[in-house]
Amino acid sequence: MSKPYYITTPIYYPNSDPHIGSVYTTLCCDVLARFMRLDGHEVKFLTGTDEHGQKIEQTATKLGKSPQEFVDEASKSFRNVLAVYNLSVDDFIRTTELRHKRGVQHFWELLEKKGYIYLGSYAGWYAVRDEAFYTESDLVDGKAPTGAPVEWVEEPSYFFKLSAFQDKLLEYYASHPDFIAPLSRRNEVLSFVKGGLKDLSVSRTSFKWGIPVPGNESHVIYVWLDALMNYLTALGYPDREKRDYTTFWPADVHMVGKDILRFHAVYWPAFLMAADLPLPKKIFAHGWWTNKGQKISKSLGNVIDPYEIAETYGVDQVRYFLIREVPFGNDGDYSEEALISRVNSQLSNELGNLVQRTLSMVWKNCEEKMPSPSIPFEEGDKALMKKAYSLIEDIRPLLQKDQALSKYVDLLWQLVGDANRYVDTQAPWALRKNNPPRMEVVLYTLCEVIRVLGILLQPLIPASAAKILDQLGVPEQARTFKNLEAVDALKPGAPIQEPQGIFPRLNDVRNPETC
């Protein structure tokens, strides 16, 4: 077994239902996790819910529930969406679990012992109406930017000595140029840290719903310190002898949305440095989705319901769209038109039709069996198969090193295009009449290329890829990247199933009358 691979999503705040953004983050991790598993790595893919904090407490109170009752329920909907989207997580951590709370308190005590946490007081201009603190420079005519009146408030708070880590962080960024991706985000973090770091208030007294500060129960631990620790507590921390910890820490990738990059790229490494623990290898900040060019927000009423679009267009169709539509790292724009257009032209026409046209010729002209080449392959056949077999070598570094999800799909579609061109130039329908043995060679070559495509598509569209491989009769245990070679080629003469379309065109969904 080659190198283990640990990939995480942020833990989601269950104050509201899962939205397209959280599904997207988890999906990106899922594609990477599935890819690494098929490539022979032992993978741990972690997600979960971040269940403490003032907002949860307030929402629960509003609903007349205890916070615990509320999060028990809310957390479930984040679990459900995983099943709907076929997201292959290995563990789901909740910050209200004992294993987590224990680890966080231990971590706190450690930092305190090392002198990185001290009791001070937090002071600032507080606006009761906004429930927010403002700095002197935020104020406009002695009032909050929102116009709310402010008062000077001081409250006791524990602080983390973030200021002590400014130089260490900058050194670390400099010596690990790949630590933060994409590059533009890395620049933002650098300029933030260069601008100077103040100590970070890491406890709250204004609400109760959190992990108590060890030794001073009037404080609860700042939710971000609490939340970030999930990456460790899910591995059994503080028990550093545990197999999960020794195997998987430090994490290979923390996938995050660009809005929470700072917590992951500044605070989290500083916390870990303070505790003398190794830092994760990469923080990847992906972009956001807009809806037809508009920012998505509840108040605009343009939220995209992940359940609804999965139901309407199909899970793999949506997975495909989300990954292919945007150069990974950039923002993406969602629209029904764009989704339908991609699904129809690329999934149904280019890929689906390639499989269908090939297999139906095989079904009709090769006695419902895999074609049996009885004459030698020609150069063109060999070249196409060779390209298929070696594709993994091009894809592997893209995903392993750069998480270049959309490029991975682009490469696959180049092979799809090659295969379609091959069908046209070889014209097996003509060979059927004037050179049947050659037809079998051509169809066999196509089936073999489709087998490779099916295997390589599994991380992206797992259910559909399985259908393709089923139709070819590829055994379930022969679907890893190790099987991407001629040794594991399809068995000539093996019986196949009657081919069935895998990606129905979506026109009928939108305009039923056009059927």
Added chain:
RNA sequence: GGCGGAGUAGCUCAGUUGGUUAGAGCAGUGGAAUCAUAAUCCAUUUGUCGGGGGUUCGAAUCCCUCCUCCGCUACCA
């Protein structure tokens, strides 16, 4: 305000360290084929490379300046 990024064909974008006639996908137009989910394949764009100035034998690519858009600029998560 400060720091950073971007402005390339109708649309979405690629364009490594400056070097021959600036590319891809989609859309549009013309054609081929008819195995297939009317899917596929081929051909095709007169693009002020945001404006202006400069460096250079030569700039989308470097420098200056202006315009426009975007991101970051700490204690909700």
